Amino acid sequence: MDPDGQPRCGILLLDKPLGLSSNVALQRVRALLGRPKAGHTGSLDPLATGMLPICVGEATKLAGALLAGAKGYTVQMRLGERTDTGDAEGQVIERAAVPPLDHALIEAALATYRGPQLQVPPMYSALKRDGQPLYKLARQGLSVERAPREIDIKVLELLDFTVDSLRARVECSKGTYIRTLVEQLGSALGSVAHVTSLRRDFVEPFRDVPMCTLEQIAAMAADFPLLPSDLAVGHLPLLRLSPAQSRAISFGQAVESAGVPLGELRLYDASGRFLGLALASADGRVAPARLFAAAIARCRN
Numbered sequence: 001m002d003p004d005g006q007p008r009c010g011i012l013l014l015d016k017p018l019g020l021s022s023n024v025a026l027q028r029v030r031a032l033l034g035r036p037k038a039g040h041t042g043s044l045d046p047l048a049t050g051m052l053p054i055c056v057g058e059a060t061k062l063a064g065a066l067l068a069g070a071k072g073y074t075v076q077m078r079l080g081e082r083t084d085t086g087d088a089e090g091q092v093i094e095r096a097a098v099p100p101l102d103h104a105l106i107e108a109a110l111a112t113y114r115g116p117q118l119q120v121p122p123m124y125s126a127l128k129r130d131g132q133p134l135y136k137l138a139r140q141g142l143s144v145e146r147a148p149r150e151i152d153i154k155v156l157e158l159l160d161f162t163v164d165s166l167r168a169r170v171e172c173s174k175g176t177y178i179r180t181l182v183e184q185l186g187s188a189l190g191s192v193a194h195v196t197s198l199r200r201d202f203v204e205p206f207r208d209v210p211m212c213t214l215e216q217i218a219a220m221a222a223d224f225p226l227l228p229s230d231l232a233v234g235h236l237p238l239l240r241l242s243p244a245q246s247r248a249i250s251f252g253q254a255v256e257s258a259g260v261p262l263g264e265l266r267l268y269d270a271s272g273r274f275l276g277l278a279l280a281s282a283d284g285r286v287a288p289a290r291l292f293a294a295a296i297a298r299c300r301n
Helices: 022-033 057-067 103-112 134-139 178-188 214-223 229-233 243-250 293-299
Strands: 010-016 038-040 048-056 071-079 081-083 092-095 115-119 149-161 165-172 193-203 238-240 263-268 274-280 285-291
Touching (some): 010 057, 010 214, 022 038, 022 214, 038 057, 048 057, 048 229, 057 229, 057 274, 103 178, 165 178, 178 193, 229 263, 229 274, 243 285
Parallel strands (some): 048 193, 081 193, 238 263
Antiparallel strands (some): 010 048, 038 048, 071 193, 081 092, 149 165, 263 274, 274 285
């Protein structure tokens, strides 16, 4: 509970440790915080570490905004071996010689995969076919056709390399599979490759916001501070409502507000309290979309 006796609400940026699935990490955080309603945004494989945003309480209503954000990674790849999972947790299914590497060869390969493109998701993914996750089918030795998806790799930068490995920085759109990218780079370099380590450095809009560890959360338990929920939607236009408008919105009624941009808005009452999201239409009306119950309840008093 917060100081006003309301259920806690906000965002926690977990530095997910190596070896835990995103769901196991989420459940450990929930246990430490007193088991509030919570959900993570953007799964990380057990092999991966780094930023896992966790929405607590009513902040789960804003999870979609974080899923849609760009992401940054540091990836280490091993050349000469391809695995069935695309990473070091899988079985080696192909070996190939590694050509002599130099900056010019690597840069040419990286340049091929910068920018907007189509990418076919890997079989070892959480995407579903007829309600069944693809990774479950893959574990049965099955492979099904996957439709290519539009992605955008905004940054693909070499950090360092050895005779059979390289480390790179990636900034990409949602839906990008780094394991697939690494396999593509292995092919472009005249060999095969798989991921040996992966760290998610940030999820927009939290590029420069510090993460916390499970140990840090455990030290403070239920008193661990959460980031304000509205940080997840700071890119949306802001609309501050009058007391009368806040009251109307709290009962699900649309209000008139001239001059606001069309589409999603973040709403605040006259005191600056975040109320949730609304949709502005061309007729000048603003209709509630995803409101925070605890906040709007105060608008009715």
